[in-house]
Amino acid sequence: MAFSTYSSSSTKSRYTYERLPFHANDRRSPSPPPAKRSSRRARKLLTAFATTLAVVVTFRICIHELTGVPTYQDIKRYERRLPQHDLDLPFPEGRHGRYVKFVPYTGYGWNNELQDIIMVAQIALLADRGYAFQPYIWSTNPFTPVVAQLDLSFRSAQIPLNAFISGPISGNDRWEFEAGAQNGSMSSTASHPPPRSISYDWWEVVCPPERRVVVDVQQTCRELGIEWGAPVRDIIERWAQKLHAMNDTCVEVSGDRLFTFFDYGEKRLLSAWDILSTSPVLKQLTWSPLVNTILYQNLPLLQSPSPSVTHHDVIATTLKGLLAVHIRRGDFYKHCLDRFKYNSEYNGWNSFPDYPDVFDPPPAQQSATSGITASPRADSYTRHCYPSLDQIVDRINLVRDEWYQQTGQTLDRVYVMTNAKSGFLDALRRRLTTASESGSWKAVVTTRDLSVPSHSMEVVVAADMLIGEKAEVFVGNGFSSLSSNINLIRRSIGQPATSSRFWHSDHVPPANSTSP
Known part of the structure; x- marks a missing residue:
């Protein structure tokens, strides 16, 4: 079959190339004009975009369901x-x-x-x-x-x-x-x-x-x-x-x-x-209803309120008899090591001069590349930043005794805000609730013991802070921003400076006296 052309000297056509003539039995359609091809491409792109968007939205919905993240x-x-x-x-x-x-x-x-x-x-x-x-x-x-x-x-x-x-x-x-x-x-x-x-x-x-x-x-x-x-x-x-x-x-x-x-x-x-x-x-900084509810629902673990106590009363008052302590473990060791290397002082809001416990950084004499214990004077940093279980128990009992000497008020419950593992916390609870020369504690409650709904788990750190803010006495980690913010808020709501303590003091403590 001979080729034919749509271009000639007598007829002007927009097609300038040769092609086979269209046959009635040929099911193939001639190519659409460029305008129609562009429209078809646009529709395909729009469809692809809508499909991708639907997949992304579905993924974002499903991932919350799969992970349980609110x-x-x-x-x-x-x-x-x-x-x-x-x-x-x-x-x-x-x-x-x-x-x-x-x-x-x-x-x-x-x-x-x-x-x-x-x-x-x-x-x-x-x-x-x-x-x-x-x-x-x-x-x-x-x-x-x-x-x-x-x-x-x-x-x-x-x-x-x-x-x-x-x-x-x-x-x-x-x-x-x-x-x-x-x-x-x-x-x-x-x-x-x-x-x-x-x-x-x-x-x-x-x-x-x-x-x-x-x-x-x-x-x-x-x-x-x-x-x-x-x-x-x-x-x-x-x-x-x-x-x-x-x-x-x-x-x-x-x-x-x-x-x-x-x-x-x-x-x-x-x-x-x-x-x-x-x-x-x-002055107007408060915690969210989500955070306040965690405290209210767990109040029986921290204090025995009167049946007439309302949610507002709990949030507005001090949790009498409660000693809240902040114990950092795990990855905080590296943070303490860095503080030792740079001869750091306490975090800013932990440094008020009227606090009873102070930290005087020892002179930086040796490298701490092999660990905190590399320096003979590093014991000061470990006591302040990463105390041992024995040091924690001794300090908690000492703070209770000193508070009784100063105020005549008895602390009988401990709340531990911590990232420590369960084995460490079990040992701490046994040590504090077992009768000893200093006397035993009525209850020891940790962050792990709180009843927290799944939709509130990510704000439990704020519930820790609220409990620390309302506790009668708070023992914080001087190198922690969490402890620092708690002390800032405690000070703003009028908690006495003598009720903010730390894990060690470079002041000589008074003689021990066992509270009744």
């Missing part, structure tokens, strides 16, 4: 519906409001993030800006909400802040100030209350990229004359003045985090106490 959908819904998330609100909120978002802590423990949240929220309040509060961020992986751990357990990549705390920091209340106090901003003549905190999600709505002004941490610190090792109070006040003076409504702080581990781990953090001690950032 979704926090009710809390996320609550945060979305906060009343300040409204573009039509009047200044300084709404679409023309003043807001600030700081560099978030990610991939660290809850208490590392909490101590930073408190500090940057204070700056936002002083600057008269709405604080964009972050969730607790363990991982920023956008593909999965659940993260696998080395021990084959699972945890949420991110947890909404209101699962842990309540109050103005997490946006569920307005800032309130004591009688006669200013509204907390840099201006004493502000005609409006400070804007409320907003969520990260709402920040994306009210502060789209074209409205944001980005401020770099290192560059701004140089401009403000903030040098390494500056008092933390200076950092707070200079940054607040900077952010208050800016006319831009949406300011995003980028680059390095504003406060470092050194800021939180040294005594110069205490310079910020005068600001925080009267600030609603700390």
Whole structure:
């Protein structure tokens, strides 16, 4: 069959190539025009995208079911519906409001993030800006909400802040100030209350990229004359003045985090106490209903309340007779080794001078590369940071006896917040509940003994902190941010300084006296 062409000198055709003539019996259709091919490709791409999206959504739903990790959908819904998330609100909120978002802590423990949240929220309040509060961020992986751990357990990549705390920091209340106090901003003549905190999600709505002004941490610190090792109070006040003076409504702080581990781990953090001690950032900081419920449901393990005691009464009072202790084991050995290497002092909020127990770091004379016990003077660090079972038992009994000498009050129950293994805890319980020269304890309860529903397991660390906050006496680890934050909160609610103790003291203790 001869080829024919659709191109000729007399006929203009858009086809310029030769092809076989179409035969009636040939079932093949001629190729569609380019426009139809593009439309078909678009439909295929749209179908593929929809299928992929459905798979991702199904995976995100199923992974929670498979791992048992909670979704926090009710809390996320609550945060979305906060009343300040409204573009039509009047200044300084709404679409023309003043807001600030700081560099978030990610991939660290809850208490590392909490101590930073408190500090940057204070700056936002002083600057008269709405604080964009972050969730607790363990991982920023956008593909999965659940993260696998080395021990084959699972945890949420991110947890909404209101699962842990309540109050103005997490946006569920307005800032309130004591009688006669200013509204907390840099201006004493502000005609409006400070804007409320907003969520990260709402920040994306009210502060789209074209409205944001980005401020770099290192560059701004140089401009403000903030040098390494500056008092933390200076950092707070200079940054607040900077952010208050800016006319831009949406300011995003980028680059390095504003406060470092050194800021939180040294005594110069205490310079910020005068600001925080009267600030609603700390005064109105409370625990979430999820956390409070854990305490209330486990109260019979910690205290024998009157039948008339209400949930509010429990949260508002001290747990009389309870000694709460914080014992870190496992991976904390490496942390203690690092503290020994660098001749570190106690974490900032553990360093108030009126605490009865103090730590004077011994001179750094030898390398600790082979372990804490490599130095003859390292015994001081082990006693303060990683005490042995014998040292823990002796210290608990001594603190009880000294408290009775000082106050006439008897401590009869111990609550142990810990990551220790069950064998260690069983031995500790036997030692403390067995009759001895110092007397036995009525009960020893650990974190493992708490009755916690599955949807609350990830916030049990906050329940530990609440119990430590409400205990009559607290023995903390001076090098721990968890103990540091507990002591900060205990101080803010008026617990006496003498009730905050540590695992060892470089002061000579008084002679032992057995309580009745």
